[in-house]
Amino acid sequence: xxxxxxxxxxxxxxxxxDITDTFKDDMSSMEHPIFSLNKAIDTxxxxxxxxxxxxxxxxxxxxLATIYDKDILLYLASALVNAKNNNEAISKxxxxxxxxxxxxxxxxxxxxxxxxxxDGLERLAGTRIQTNxxxxxxxxxxxxxxxxxxxxxxxxSKSKAIAVEVVLxxxxxxxxxGNEVLTIHRDxxxxxxxxxxxxxxxxxxxxxxxxxxxxxxxxIQEKLGITSQLKQFRFNMRSIISDNHLPEYNIQMENDVVTxxxxxxxxxxxxxxxxKITKEDKVxxxxxxxxxxxxxxxxxxxxxxxxxxGDAAVxxxxxVELLKSQGRW
DNA sequence: AAGGCAGGTACCACCCTTTG
DNA sequence: CAAAGGGTGGTACCTGCCTT
Numbered sequence: 001x002x003x004x005x006x007x008x009x010x011x012x013x014x015x016x017x018d019i020t021d022t023f024k025d026d027m028s029s030m031e032h033p034i035f036s037l038n039k040a041i042d043t044x045x046x047x048x049x050x051x052x053x054x055x056x057x058x059x060x061x062x063x064l065a066t067i068y069d070k071d072i073l074l075y076l077a078s079a080l081v082n083a084k085n086n087n088e089a090i091s092k093x094x095x096x097x098x099x100x101x102x103x104x105x106x107x108x109x110x111x112x113x114x115x116x117x118x119d120g121l122e123r124l125a126g127t128r129i130q131t132n133x134x135x136x137x138x139x140x141x142x143x144x145x146x147x148x149x150x151x152x153x154x155x156x157s158k159s160k161a162i163a164v165e166v167v168l169x170x171x172x173x174x175x176x177x178g179n180e181v182l183t184i185h186r187d188x189x190x191x192x193x194x195x196x197x198x199x200x201x202x203x204x205x206x207x208x209x210x211x212x213x214x215x216x217x218x219x220i221q222e223k224l225g226i227t228s229q230l231k232q233f234r235f236n237m238r239s240i241i242s243d244n245h246l247p248e249y250n251i252q253m254e255n256d257v258v259t260x261x262x263x264x265x266x267x268x269x270x271x272x273x274x275x276k277i278t279k280e281d282k283v284x285x286x287x288x289x290x291x292x293x294x295x296x297x298x299x300x301x302x303x304x305x306x307x308x309x310g311d312a313a314v315x316x317x318x319x320v321e322l323l324k325s326q327g328r329w
Numbered sequence: 330a331a332g333g334c335a336g337g338t339a340c341c342a343c344c345c346t347t348t349g
Numbered sequence: 350c351a352a353a354g355g356g357t358g359g360t361a362c363c364t365g366c367c368t369t
Contacts (some may be wrong), residue, residue, distance in 0.1 A: 038362055040338045068340075099352065106359085108342055111354030162353080192341085193361065228363050231332060243331070 033225020034129070036064035037194040046225070051168060053195075060126025062119070065146055067194040069120035070104045073146065074184075076166060079103070079178045092148070092173045098162040106189035114162065121150045129171075144169045185247035196240055199222045203249040207260040217256040267273070 034057050036042035041063035050053045057064065076094055083090050098117055099109065107113055118299045130143040148167040168176075184204065202223060207213035215223075221233050228236075237258070241251050252259045 036340090036362095039340050039360085040363070066340085090350095097352095109352070110342070110344085110356095112341070112356090114353070119340095195362085226362085232363080237333085 024067070033198070033223070034065070034127075035067045035070050035225070037067055037198065037225055038196075038227075039066070042066075044227075047212065049286075055129065055131045058130070060123070060128075061295070062122050062126050065120070065127040067197050068116075069123050070123060071107075071118070071189065072101065072197075073119055073172065075101050075104050076168065077176055084176070088124045090176075092168045092170075093165055094168065095163055095165045098164060101164075104180040106186070118152065121152075121164070121234065125150055144171050170289075187245075187247040191239065191245060193236075195224060195226065195236060196243075196245060199240065199251065200246050200249070203246065203251075203260045207249060209262070210261055212261045214257055214259045217258055220258055264305075 012211050033046065036044075036059075043061070043063055045059070046057040046064070059065075076096075079096065080090050080094065081270055092169070098114055101117065102106075102109055102113055106216075123148040128143055129146070130141065130142040132141045146169065148169045150167070151165045153165060166203050184200075188197065190199055191200065202220070203213070206215070217234060217237070218230060221230060226233050234253075234256070237251075240246075241253055244250065248263050250261045250263055253263070
């Protein structure tokens with residue numbers, strides 16, 4: 001019987017960068033499964049091709065980064081975004097303690113957790129992504145890791161806290177500078193099954209604030225990155241549906257069509273918080289999205305707004321007005 | 330063909346102990 | 350008491366064999 005993990009968190013919200021969605025522009029509808037759902041070491045090369053854009057995810061000998069390893073990136077994104085919102089200086093190199101990470105992501109503090117944490121860092125650093133995204137009709141092939149490097153610093157003087165310094169890749173860091181922030185429900189970290197975690201991500205992204213969203217079972221299997229047979233996946237889906245653990249969304253399945261519905265009525269859109277942007281913040285400051293030193297593809301405001309308010313949702317006029325007043329629309 | 334089922338592998342939580 | 354480490358058992362995805 002699959003039970004939710006205990007809730008150890010005291011925080012209400014968790015800000016993340018939705019890093020699997022940062023290959024924007026011509027790839028806006030892409031949901032490439034970058035992270036492995038398999039618990040066994042996964043050394044496959046994942047390849048995705050669409051409209052002459054090729055994305056390849058290659059593991060190191062340690063295997064592909066898993067969906068659990070992604071927690072590290074979520075934690076880092078959260079920490080950086082919070083620091084940025086507090087007007088603190090941020091950089092690509094981030095130092096933090098393993099204990100803080102475990103606490104923030106609802107994990108226990110057993111010795112194995114520290115080992116798992118270290119293995120996760122290795123997989124994150126080892127997993128390489130290669131893509132040939134075109135910018136200004138120049139095709140550039142770039143190859144980068146999920147994180148650039150990491151250093152474990154053991155402090156044995158006063159505390160035993162294991163400090164870790166992670167250097168983020170440009171790709172990830174720029175997505176934070178670009179303010180690509182969504183809030184995920186804290187119960188995400190209580191989801192035990194990798195499949196459940198991916199399902200929540202998909203629901204969050206595609207269903208958003210819409211009342212419902214339908215997708216074929218075989219399509220969702222592909223988007224999730226599930227490689228087992230369809231019959232096996234169908235069986236697993238039934239058990240996930242009967243568990244009904246996903247925060248914010250219900251799932252139903254009929255004739256191999258999966259339907260997501262909101263658990264509660266969506267928040268009134270005028271109360272929707274779009275990543276803490278207020279008029280006061282923005283008017284006299286350049287938009288972080290338009291950072292000059294950002295060499296990543298710039299998201300257009302429309303795509304950004306669509307992301308915030310859901311693909312089919314109407315973008316609130318006041319938000320459009322806000323953007324217009326800043327010359328960003 | 331399609332579903333049932335068990336085994337492999339690694340991960341994670343739980344419990345307990347050690348360390349400062 | 351908080352932080353870190355170790356051992357053990359449950360869990361999840363995938364694979365492949367077996368049954369219907």
